Every structure is written in C-alpha cells, then in structure tokens.
Amino acid sequence: MDYFVPSFQAAINAGVATAMETYIDVNGQPVVGSHFYLTELLRNRLGFEGMLVTDWAELDRLFTEHRSVPSLKDATLQCLKQTSVDMVMVPESESFSKDAVTLVQEGRLNRPRLVESVAKVLQLKKDVGLFDQPLSDPALLSLVGSQQDIEAAKEAVRESVTVLKNKDGVLPLSKNKKIFVTGPAADSIRALSGGWSIKWQGAEKDEWYQDRGDTILDGLRHEFGDRSVFYAPSVDFDGNSIEKEHGAYLRAAAEADTIILCLGEKPYAEIVGNIDNLDLPWGQLEIILKISERIRGTNTKIILVLVEGRPRTLQWLTDRVDAIVMAYLPGPWGGYPIAEVLSGTVNPSGRLPMTYPRGPSDMGANYYRSGIDPYKPLFPFGAGLSYSTVEYFGLRLDHTELHTATYEEKDVGNSGDLLEEEGEEEGEDRDEAGSENDGGEEAIEEVQIDDGDNSNNNNAQNLKKHHHHHQKRDTIIPPTRPRKRHSGSPPSSIYATIRVKNTSARSLKETVFWYITQDYRSDIMPEAYMLRGFEKVFLEAGESKDVKFRIRRSALAYHGRNMRKRVEKGSFTLTVNAMRPEAQSIKFNVV
Incomplete structure (x- = not known):
C-alpha cells in the first residue's frame, strides 16, 4: 500500500482512462478474481472510474492455472461477480460471451452487472471518438515515423542515459581517439528496442525496422567519424563466439585508444524473458576479462555500455572497466544519443530509477528498505554522474x-x-x-x-x-x-x-x-x-x-x-x- 499503490493513485488522479489487471496472484489470491484488488482497492479506494480489462486469457487461467474454480463457466461467474472487470482481452473467447448470457438466464448473475460494464466500454468508445469515426483516419499515416516523433524519441534518450562510473574523468571522449567497438548490442537496433517491438518477443532481424533507427555503432561513427571508429564482432547475446577470425577482436582492441563494449540482453517480453541468474551470460562477461588482460599496462580505456531492461549483475568485473554507462532499452533511435553522451555533446542527466544489485544476495533490495537492513548495492537508487560539478x-x-x-x-x-x-x-x-x-x-x-x-x-x-x-x-x-x-x-x-x-x-x-x-x-x-x-x-x-x-x-x-x-x-x-x-x-x- 505504501510502496506500490501510490503510483497507481497518481495515474488515476491524472485521469487515466483504462486499467489492466495482472497475471499474478498476491499472497495466493489471483488478482483477476479478487474483489479486494479490483473492486475495493481500485474502484472504491483509489477512485478509478474507467474501463478495466483483463490481461490475455486471464479469465481462463482462473480454471486452468490458478485453479480457483472447477470450470470456465465458473471462472466467468467468479470474475464478473467478485470483480469490476469490464472487458476480456481475448477477442475470440466465445466461452466468456456465451457463459455470461447463460449465467444471467440461470439467475446466478445479475443483469445490471453486465450493463455496468457495457456502459463503461461504450463510454470509452465515445470518449475516443469511435462513434464519430470508427476507422482510423488515413491522413494520420503520414505522421507515423515523422521527424518530430524521431526527435522526441532521441530527446527522451538524452534525458535518461545514466553514467554510473567515470574513473578519472575518462568521459567525455575526445574526438581524436581511435575507438574500437564490440559486443552483441553494438550494432543491433533490435537490442535497443527490446520486446513488444514489431512482435511480442521483439524483432528477429534489424531489417524489419526498414532503416528506421540507428545502432550504437552508427551513432559513434556519426559522432567521431568513420576513420576513428572500428568494429569487430565477438560474441552474441548468449555469449557464444561469432568471430569471423579467431582472436580478431582482441587484436583490434590492443590497437585502440578507447574500447567501447556494448553488452546486454536480447529482446524478450513477459514469461519468455524469465531468467534463473541475474548475471549476464559468462561469454559476455568474459569479453571484459579478456580485453582487460590484453591491454594491461597500457593507457587504453574501457567503456562499458549496458543495453538492458533490468539490472544484470556483472560480478567482480566492474573494476576492470573505466566507465559504465546505463542505456536501458532506449528504442530504435537510441544509437545517436548514446554516442552524444559518450562524446560530451550531451551532458548526461539520467539517474538510476532502480537499485542495481551487486549480486544475487541483494537482488531484492529496495532503497526504502527497513532501516536496519544492509544496503550495499553496486549502484544505489538515484545514482548517476554528469560532466559538471x-x-x-x-x-x-x-x-x-x-x-x-x-x-x-x-x-x-x-x-x-x-x-x-x-x-x-x-x-x-x-x-x-x-x-x-x-x-x-x-x-x-x-x-x-x-x-x-x-x-x-x-x-x-x-x-x-x-x-x-x-x-x-x-x-x-x-x-x-x-x-x-x-x-x-x-x-x-x-x-x-x-x-x-x-x-x-x-x-x-x-x-x-x-x-x-x-x-x-x-x-x-x-x-x-x-x-x-x-x-x-x-x-x-x-x-x-x-x-x-x-x-x-x-x-x-x-x-x-x-x-x-x-x-x-x-x-x-x-x-x-x-x-x-x-x-x-x-x-x-x-x-
């Protein structure tokens, strides 16, 4: 109530029109069938008056997975009778429509309960203008991918990229450096975009973006010049080698003034992205180890850029790099702004909106923790450096x-x-x-x-x-x-x-x-x-x-x-x- 509910209250106070219930159960109570969470808390306490929709197939899961009812018909009854759900997301769910009618005919569900939800759905359609114009205006197509929207997307990245480490002021980089770039996120638009981009689990190939976007490598070449930036593949997101010639990336690293390692996660969404270990795959982390050993005793600097939707732990390897930049999932247009932060064209102002754990033992630690709980993360909530004092x-x-x-x-x-x-x-x-x-x-x-x-x-x-x-x-x-x-x-x-x-x-x-x-x-x-x-x-x-x-x-x-x-x-x-x-x-x- 104190840590999670206030954000929802703020959204409701701002006038949000719709809400979606979640897949999970809380203390063993499935949210999709919960009177407390979806009626008492959401409607009565927080004052939400908009339309409430289920997540995908959640109604059926009351029967198939949560096992709180013995049939799909009983799942419909439990959801409609105990909660304030107005719409079931799955469009082809015939059982919901048919069972709802049957339940009213049998006297097990009051007709006004359905009327209440129908009214909310119709009100929303009216508010967004579907009765006046039921189909999208073709003229709006010209606005998709407009330069104005691209610039807004880039500006959001400039505001959010977070510099977490900057040993001896290695950043920003001067323009006369010989820069070597490697890592699975270096030349990947799909990595910058994450899941729910083009497809549920994200794009499978950069070609799907049809040249709408820039990789980090594109941004670095634009910012520092083609002659100053060199690239060689090393490993993929799973940590498997993708070298075209054995040892090529290590030899290239040894010849550079600055090495930019772009590590992170491949696109994922929802349960498919569940992991058992917060560490980045060892094959990715091993790049840090191998390159740092290769340049030992030189003045070459290592900049680590993290492209990830959650804090992936780095073990003890943070001491092997000179700077760490958290890029999050900046979207397809994130490549140029990330390079602008590295060059100093943009003075970074992002601050960490989460706790970055040091290891598995503190991955559940929050900044507001109990006053006696230890809090020694790798980077605390709110961390972030700029190039100013x-x-x-x-x-x-x-x-x-x-x-x-x-x-x-x-x-x-x-x-x-x-x-x-x-x-x-x-x-x-x-x-x-x-x-x-x-x-x-x-x-x-x-x-x-x-x-x-x-x-x-x-x-x-x-x-x-x-x-x-x-x-x-x-x-x-x-x-x-x-x-x-x-x-x-x-x-x-x-x-x-x-x-x-x-x-x-x-x-x-x-x-x-x-x-x-x-x-x-x-x-x-x-x-x-x-x-x-x-x-x-x-x-x-x-x-x-x-x-x-x-x-x-x-x-x-x-x-x-x-x-x-x-x-x-x-x-x-x-x-x-x-x-x-x-x-x-x-x-x-x-x-």
Whole structure:
C-alpha cells in the first residue's frame, strides 16, 4: 500500500482512462478474481472510474492455472461477480460471451452487472471518438515515423542515459581517439528496442525496422567519424563466439585508444524473458576479462555500455572497466544519443530509477528498505554522474514544526481517501499559479523551482480539468471547515529550500531528490528513506537556483499493522539526495 499503490493513485488522479489487471496472484489470491484488488482497492479506494480489462486469457487461467474454480463457466461467474472487470482481452473467447448470457438466464448473475460494464466500454468508445469515426483516419499515416516523433524519441534518450562510473574523468571522449567497438548490442537496433517491438518477443532481424533507427555503432561513427571508429564482432547475446577470425577482436582492441563494449540482453517480453541468474551470460562477461588482460599496462580505456531492461549483475568485473554507462532499452533511435553522451555533446542527466544489485544476495533490495537492513548495492537508487560539478548548500525549513493529530482511517472498508485530512489554513491550498487544488492529497507533492516558471503546474492542472475520466475522490469523512491557524501555533505544512549551484563551465540538468524518514515509529519499523518528490533543474554554467519542496501531512502517512493509514507524531528527517555524495539532511517535528 505504501510502496506500490501510490503510483497507481497518481495515474488515476491524472485521469487515466483504462486499467489492466495482472497475471499474478498476491499472497495466493489471483488478482483477476479478487474483489479486494479490483473492486475495493481500485474502484472504491483509489477512485478509478474507467474501463478495466483483463490481461490475455486471464479469465481462463482462473480454471486452468490458478485453479480457483472447477470450470470456465465458473471462472466467468467468479470474475464478473467478485470483480469490476469490464472487458476480456481475448477477442475470440466465445466461452466468456456465451457463459455470461447463460449465467444471467440461470439467475446466478445479475443483469445490471453486465450493463455496468457495457456502459463503461461504450463510454470509452465515445470518449475516443469511435462513434464519430470508427476507422482510423488515413491522413494520420503520414505522421507515423515523422521527424518530430524521431526527435522526441532521441530527446527522451538524452534525458535518461545514466553514467554510473567515470574513473578519472575518462568521459567525455575526445574526438581524436581511435575507438574500437564490440559486443552483441553494438550494432543491433533490435537490442535497443527490446520486446513488444514489431512482435511480442521483439524483432528477429534489424531489417524489419526498414532503416528506421540507428545502432550504437552508427551513432559513434556519426559522432567521431568513420576513420576513428572500428568494429569487430565477438560474441552474441548468449555469449557464444561469432568471430569471423579467431582472436580478431582482441587484436583490434590492443590497437585502440578507447574500447567501447556494448553488452546486454536480447529482446524478450513477459514469461519468455524469465531468467534463473541475474548475471549476464559468462561469454559476455568474459569479453571484459579478456580485453582487460590484453591491454594491461597500457593507457587504453574501457567503456562499458549496458543495453538492458533490468539490472544484470556483472560480478567482480566492474573494476576492470573505466566507465559504465546505463542505456536501458532506449528504442530504435537510441544509437545517436548514446554516442552524444559518450562524446560530451550531451551532458548526461539520467539517474538510476532502480537499485542495481551487486549480486544475487541483494537482488531484492529496495532503497526504502527497513532501516536496519544492509544496503550495499553496486549502484544505489538515484545514482548517476554528469560532466559538471554541482554544489548543494543552505538547506533550510520555514518552520521546524508541523501541526497534525494522529489521524487514522476510521474503517478500512470504507470508500474514498485513505487519510482523513483536517481543513487547511485559508489560502494554503492554492498553488503558485493561483489555482485551487483538486481536493485529493497525493503522496508525492509538487516540487517548485523558485524561478517564476510554473508552466508545468498549469499544464498538469489543465490535463486534470479536461480529461473525460478525472473525478474527485469521495472522502471517508466530510471535510471540516477551513480554519485559521492561531498566531504562534505550528503550520499544517512547511516548506524546505536548498540552493543548487553549477560550479562548472558546462550547463547541465540536475535532479534534486527529496526523501523523508520518520525517526521513530511505534508499530511499523520506519523506512531508511521514502522518496516524496523530485525535480530536474536546468542550470547554466555558474548559475545557482533555489529549489523548494512542500511537506504536507500526506508525505508523512503510512499504513499501520491494522492496514489503516495514519500520521504519527514525532521527529522526522528530510534528506536531499540521499545515497548520493552531496546528501544533506535537516530535522523537523510533527506535533
């Protein structure tokens, strides 16, 4: 409830129109047949009013795999009677349609239950304009693969590529280097794109992209010139040798100033991509070992570029390379932006959105872990380097005490907000642009840059206002009247401010992370850190800015042992950029 549900709540608050239930079971309860997850939680608590669809053949799996019912007909009954599913994904599933009708005729399923789902399906079709234009507009075909979309795809890669290691500032690379490139991801568009691209398990050949995309090798040749970049095959994604001449890639590596190893995963999706070992195949890792041994005693540098949809462990071989760049799955147009990061044309600003484990023993570790659990991953959540130097200083609060009571949900089964909120101080619920909040307190508050630019806030408000499906959530307890805070009493929200300065000669985008830790908690051990906000700030060379963050009660709430959400009085710690070298902390109290 505290770690996974908030993301879904944010999507619902933003006006998402559809949702899909998942294949899995939670604590032994199949989600596709769960009243709690699909009705109580999704509809009643989170306030989702859109259309809910099953994943592929999930209804049948209640009978065939989850084994919660003795027949397909009973699977239809369980799903429709216990959940709020509106559509079964499999279009040729005759059993669902026929069994639903039969169940109504037998009196085992109420007709209004079907009408409710039909209404949601029809509403969605109306909202997207299918009644006005049931077929796609042929004129839209000209927009597919447009230059505007290609540039947007490239810009997304420029923003996300993450430099995880940069020993002695080996990156960015100068343009007069002799660069040798190898590895299975070096000359592969399909590797950059991953699964669910052209086919379910991804493209089988680069030719399928019909020259719509660039490999990393293409990008390096474009960025550094054909005469400076050399390539030789070494191994495939499974680690098997694909050398055209034995030892050729090692000889080429020995003649280079810089070696770029592009390792990673072949395309996969869903259960086909399940693995038993997080390590990259040994044949890939062995390239690092062989090349590092071959160039021992020289000034040749090794740059490791990882193309992967999940953190694949590298064992002890990270010490054998000078730089590590996480490219994720950047899509078919990722080759040029990756090369731009390596050359310094782009100052990297990506930050790791996951924990990169050191090995199998910590592969399940999350940054918010219990405060006593060890956390020594290879790279922590939020890791990432740029080619600029940034200073953080002057962390301060406008108040050191925040006023609240020990709020607790009255009844875990009631609908609406999960946390009772008392009335705010008059005028306090207006954002910087002067618009009123929509009434739903979110776990992650807006982070405001103190430079007068509020265009993002306005856009977010407009999206909420005009989306067909966005609705205010009902509250468990009617809101109390706004009441003025007595002079001298603690406020019901406080602001934190920190100054960020770019001390280098290169402009950059810097991400500021805000974490909150409850120092002591009576019933559930508090997390080491909980991310409550973040903002990417653009800084010109030498420029400094104040970054401001608002702390409200919702940022302090958690679910207790009784599964009710509450705020507990006591001391808290606000940390900026936890788990990073520039981390700063300050304490405040909830009274």
